[in-house]
Amino acid sequence: MLLLSLMRILSASLLFSAVQGEAQVPTEHPELIAGPREVASTSGIEGIFFEIATSFSGPTGREQFDWQTINIRVYHREGGKEAWGYFETKDKASPQSYNMQDDHSFTFFDGEHLRIHFIEVTNLKSSDLDITFSPTSNEWSGTWSHSGRNSHVVLKRPEPNPGVTPRAFVGDWAGESAPNSPQYFAPGSLHIRESIDGVLSAWLDRTVSGTDRKHDGSITTSGAVNG
Secondary structure, eight states, X not given: OHHHHHHHHHHHHHHHHHHHTSOOOSOSOHHHHOEEEEEEETTEEEEEEEEEEEEEESSXXXXXXXXXXXXXXXXXXXXXXXXXXXXXXXXXXXXXXXXXXXXXXXXXXXXXXXEEEESSOTTOOOEEEEEEEETTTTEXXXXXXXXXEEEEEEEBOOOOOTTOOOOTXXXXXXXXXXXXXXXXXXXXXXXXXXXXXXXXXXXXXXXXXXXXXXXXXXXXEEEEOOO
């Protein structure tokens, strides 16, 4: 009996260690969702912008995720003026999370399904965003509620009006390492898009190898610029 009890304790400990060994990050493919998605309407442009930082460790091909932080900038732009607010998530949402209903602001994200509910954050009016990402179409679709009115939305990468030629530097740019650059800075990819109102958005995908903490960090940094 004693031996059997010890075996059960050992098995439970090993299982617990295996579960705790890798963090349940919201998304394992940040490069798919990083950057902006938006939709234009008669009231202006509404969009979301993902900024993601991910740390992983282990040999190539068998990496384990250590942590991930996701900042989501929600914005509304009209007549050259933009109102925005930041929302953060660190943990992968469970299916039960989306049943939550209350009067507080919250953010849930499980890698494909995003829900943000907020009450007058910064200059943004109260809103409820409930959208799902499709890797096939590279779009977010769902509902975006304002003042209790639901609107079906499809959020896409920014692009100018049909027939309008985007500026020459709009596109995807692959970086190259300089001859004397530190080895922990791997070449990155710079993405630039132009919206229907001429505003530019840019985000950078880059992997940085950490030496002090003896692990690699996959980092997607994102930032928006106006032009």
